[in-house]
Amino acid sequence: MALEEAVVSFVIERLGDLLINEAKFLYGVKGQVENAKIKLQCMRAFLKDADACVRNGDERVRLLVVQIRENSYTLEDVIETYVFKVASNNESVGTIRRVLKWSAQIIRVYKVGSKIKEISSNIDAWTSELEKYGVQRSMDKAAETSSSYVQERRQLRQAYSHVEDNHVVGFDKDIEELVALLTEQNNPHKPYKVISVCGMGGLGKTTLARKVYQHPQVRTHFFCCAWASISQQCNTRAVMEGILFAFTSPTDAQRNHIKSLSDVELTKKLHDFQKEWKCLVLLDDIWTTKTWDLLKHAFPQGDTDSKILLTTRNKDVAEHVDRHGFIHEPHLLDDKESWELFQNKYSSPGMESTDSDSDDNERKKELAVEMLKKCAGLPLAIIVLAGLLSKKHTIYEWEQMKRNIVRCIGQGEQHDDSKYRSVWGVLGLSYIELPCHLKPCFLYLSRYPEDAVIRVKTSCLVLIAEGFISLRGSCMETMEDEAYDCLSELVERSMIQVKEMSSTGKIKSFCIHDLMRDLCVSKARDENFLHFMDLRNKVEEPIESVSTVPITNVRRLAIYCDRESTGNDFVHMVRNMDGSLRYLSVHERHIAFEGGVFRHVCNRFLMLRVLIIDDMRDFERTTTLPKEIGNLIHLRLFSMPNSRIKMIPSYFGNWRCLQTLRVWTNSDKIPNSMCKLEQLRHLYFLNISIGVEIGEFLRSTMSRNLLQTLVGIHSKHLVLSDLLQLKNLKKLAIDVDGNFDSFLHNPQTLTFTRLLSLQVKKRDFVKIDIVPLILSCPQIYKLTLDSLVVRLPQVNQFSPNLIKLRLFNLRLEDDPMPTLEKLPKLRVLLISINCFMGDEMVCSRGGFNRLESLELSGLRGLKEWKVEERALSRLGYLRIEQCRGLRRVPDGLRNILTLNHMEIRHMPKKFKERMEEGGEDFYKVKHVTSRVFIDCDSEYASDYR
Known part of the structure; x- marks a missing residue:
């Protein structure tokens, strides 16, 4: 029920933002908005105690709290729509039209003001009802102190420097x-x-x-x-x-x-x-x-x-x-194995201490053993319990946790099978124990199907777009940092599992266990938070049975389709829904463009904040978006990465609050109307052949101080100083053409202060001098170069923070290793596709002392690779692909004891045979625990059979 507290808190914050930033558009209703905000703040104080009443089965309180949630949403919808319409009217010109607009505005003020008063009156009535039912006003501190909160967030971001295998017990x-x-x-x-x-x-x-x-x-x-x-x-x-x-x-x-x-x-x-x-x-x-x-x-x-x-x-x-x-059939863990797994997953200070708190630690151990018995030897339940207890620090909290587990198991009626009731109780408690700001972050995961690999960056952008992330710490934090911290805390609590780490040590992707997902989907449906619908394989399950529960005022909907799904299937599902929908994701995009479905969405669901249309990329089909998409004036995130749109339409400029735009387009122009977007933070143009012209846009955009991401732009009509005006730019991916010299425009005196990731591509065969651009980026930790270059930058010209470097098509005549091996923090290196045209590379003594991953790919002229003593001393992953002239692996590999995974792809059969047991090079690689050969069993290693 803390979800309601989260919703109310987010609405209060949004109303505060509107009162500060949109005051000029609130004339006529500003007083009512301020009054409603105060009433919601008073209401929030009751919600913690209301949560306890609901847990104890008070149905009256539960129904009241649901009403509070829905009316909070409605209040925000009413005020935001009013603001947008007033802002739009102010852009009109002409005396007669202005008079007519003003007359309509008087009527609108009366209607909106009446609606806000009605909702405020309802809040008063519900507050009285809660008091009548015995709900107490919470006097808890509203929030943590800023300094301790910021410190905790920083610790979370440093907690995952690398990925370790799951600790396996009893297997x-x-x-x-x-x-x-x-x-x-x-x-x-x-x-x-x-x-x-x-x-x-x-x-x-x-x-x-x-x-x-x-x-x-x-x-x-x-x-x-x-x-x-x-x-x-x-x-x-x-x-x-x-x-x-x-x-x-x-x-x-x-x-x-x-x-x-x-x-x-x-x-x-x-x-x-x-x-x-x-x-x-x-x-x-x-x-x-x-x-x-x-x-x-x-x-x-x-x-x-x-x-x-x-x-x-x-x-x-x-x-x-x-x-x-x-x-x-794997066995359930016995008591000893359960305790061992618990100890390995429990992340708070250990219980083996011999200091003055040893009595407390001994009592905690006793309580942990008792609670572990409720987990019945099931590893998932033990891991989740460890995550729960790692957030509890006092004996009182542990005693309370034990009581709650027993009660939750008693309520675990979702599973009649007794072996599931205990684990369902533990999992259910992990959700109940979430702080209110994390509940919507967890429930959002119900939008993904089973076994999905979920990208952290995408999830963060969606959570921000929905308004579920607020800055509660230092002013140095960004919304993206805060969203990442929320997902990191779900990892800390063992509610989600890390799948892949980035080269910088941050979580790149994660997954959710299917039992935890069952809990997530169940809670999301119960709270009317999000509905997940799957139309795939209707042969096994008819469409009529997919949505047996009628949904009307659902706010979020995720739909997965297959090739046989039709527009009629979509209409069947949403025909009873009202205009409350805020989030819609459709996977298998052809359904979105069939039979006017897209137009139906744009005309009916005007409150949408997030619209995602996703599928495998279709290289053949080009789509024209309906003009009605301009009606979605509340949109914060629009993502259509795999459906090529013919042009970027002018009505994108109606999306005044748009934060993230991710599209694949044939067009190389940005309409002037998009300069009016005030909240744009991330701009992705996923073009195959050429980037989008952006010079005029950057010189006039109202989002200049917010833009963090520019992907898929080209340098035509653009100079470097245009980009340097973007003080918060963190990621830049640019295609350059013949005007590269004029684009640089004397950059030696100018630098990117916050840029962390740079990608530069050049399609033709004219060499460019990349050094001046590299010198203007002293902070970057990721660099991708895909172009012929006049020269490779020297060591002191690269950023000293460089962690990941990817090089393509540089066509260097000299061995790049003597330069690259001296980069002080480099951990990931890819040298690919005609990057080096010579026949010998040498990693010299002591070089690459931090490199963990090395890939050599498409270096067709390479014949000899040498690794001297103590070079590549930390290398863990090596991949060699399509280097068909390479005769053998280096002798020095036998000294790299950290090397645990080798992947050899599309290499000659003889190259593979040398490394197999009994082969000439087996002694060099026999210590490597995982050696994988893919498509190496033909004489010439054809790309595909």
């Missing part, structure tokens, strides 16, 4: 057994074709399968491996395409060819590939036998060396897939 024997079965060390005369890992949700099936899948013996035993996440809504076409993509590593053209195949052709190609080569496919989380029946024709039966490793909750599924297969 050592399981891993050993499954690896032996897959590699046929056991029972070689009767090998199993299908090996299944079965067990309840949260048992660690996927963690175990991942350990086995990544095991070096498994990776070297099979020619190629593929991982496919299945889930309840299995998209069979996407699964088969994904497996074939993993097997063949296709180019963009080959990928499009695969996507153009019929289902029968695709199934046969995948079947034949596994028949010819020794392949391993991991099918993670198969729910039903029907799902396997839809997939089975893509997998060869009988005499084949390929194998399947699958995970499922249902033993019947495993037996149905292969009645002669091997079924492995």
Whole structure:
């Protein structure tokens, strides 16, 4: 119920912003707005105690609080719409039109003022009702002190310097057994074709399968491996395409060819590939036998060396897939193993202290052991409990947590199965314990399907657009920092799991366990926060059953479609919805443009703040947006990255509050109307061939002081000083043309003060001098260069903060390693596609002392690579791809003990054979735990079979 507190808090903050920044547009109703804000502030003081009443089952209070939430939203909608209409009217010219507008304004003031008074009166009445029901006004401190809050946020941002594998407890024997079965060390005369890992949700099936899948013996035993996440809504076409993509590593053209195949052709190609080569496919989380029946024709039966490793909750599924297969059922953890896992996941100061608090620590240990018994040996429940307790520091809080767990388990009626009731109780408590500002951040994750890999940056922008992020700390923080901290705290609480870290040590992507997602979807639906709808595979589930619960005033809707979904399906779902929708995401974009669906959205859902239309990129189709999209005047984020629009329409200028624009367009012009956008922070033009002209826009935009991201622009009609006026610019991706010298415009005296990421591309074959531009960017930590250059910058000309460097098409004659190896903080390096034209590279003694990842790709002239003693001393990942002249790996690799993963792609067969056991170079790489070879079994390593 703290969600209501969050909603009220955000509305109060928004009203405050409107009163400060939009006062000139509030004449006639400013007094009512100020009065409503005060009443909401008074109401907020009751919500904490109301939350406790709801938890204890008081239905009367619950209904009142829901009304408060909905009317808070309505109040914000009414006032924002009023402001936008007044602002629009003020732009009109002409005496007669102004008089008519003024007459209409008098009527509008009366109507809006009456509506605000009605809502304020309702708030008064509900406050009295809450007091009548015994709800007390909370006198808690409103917020943490600024200094301690900022310090905590900084600690969160430093907490994830690298990703460690999940700490696995109790699985050592399981891993050993499954690896032996897959590699046929056991029972070689009767090998199993299908090996299944079965067990309840949260048992660690996927963690175990991942350990086995990544095991070096498994990776070297099979020619190629593929991982496919299945889930309840299995998209069979996407699964088969994904497996074939993993097997063949296709180019963009080959990928499009695969996507153009019929289902029968695709199934046969995948079947034949596994028949010819020794392949391993991991099918993670198969729910039903029907799902396997839809997939089975893509997998060869009988005499084949390929194998399947699958995970499922249902033993019947495993037996149905292969009645002669091997079924492995991981055990629940015993008390000792549960305690070991808890200790490894508990992130607060340890309980092994011998200082004066040892009595408290001993009591905490006793309480932890008692609470662990409620987790019933289920790893997920133990991990979540550890995350919960890491936020509690006193004995009283731990005692209270124990009582709450017992009560929540008693209320865990969503699962009749007793083995799920305890874990559901623990998971439910993890949501209840969230502070109010984190609840909407968690509930937003219900928009993603099972097993989705969720990008942090995208999630942050959506949360900001919805208004769920506010700056509560230092003025040095940005909204993006605050949003990142919120997601980091969900990681700290073990409610989401880190999937990938960036080169700078920040979380790049995350995922959510399917049981935790079940909780998230359930809570989002109960709170009427967001509805998730899946139209994929309607053969298994008719459209009528997808939305059995009627939705009317839903505010957020996420829709996933397949190729067979139609505009009628969409209309069927939304026909009863009113205009309250604030967030809409449609995945499989063709439905959005069919039968006027897009136009329907733009005419009906005028309060939309976030509109996302996403799908696989279509290189052939060009879309024209309907002019009605200009009606969405409240829009904060518009993202359509994979549907090419013919031009950037002038009505984008109606989106006065737009913060993020992400589109793929053929156009190279920005309409003048977009200069009126006052809140623009992130601008992504995802063009393939050429960037968008932006010079005139930057010289006149009202968002100059807010812009942080410019991606996909080109240097035509642009000078560097235009960009240097953007004091908050952090990311710049620019295409340059023949005017590069004039673009630089004497930059030596000018520098980017906040730029952190720079990408420069040049399409033609004229060399540019990149040094002056690099010198103007002293703070960047990411740099991508894709152009012929006159010279490589010297060490002291690069930013000293450079962490990630990607180089393409530089066509250098001299070895770049002597320069690059001296960069003091470099951790990630990619040298690719004709970057170096020579035949020998040398990493000298002690060079690259911080480099962790190195990729050499497309260096066709390279014949010899030398690594001297103590070079690359921290290297953990090495990838070599399409360097077909390279004869052997360096002898110096044998001294790099940190190297744990090598990936060799599209290299000659002899190159691979030298590194296999018994080969001439095996002694150099035998210490590398994971050695993966992809498409290296032909003499010339063709790109694709």
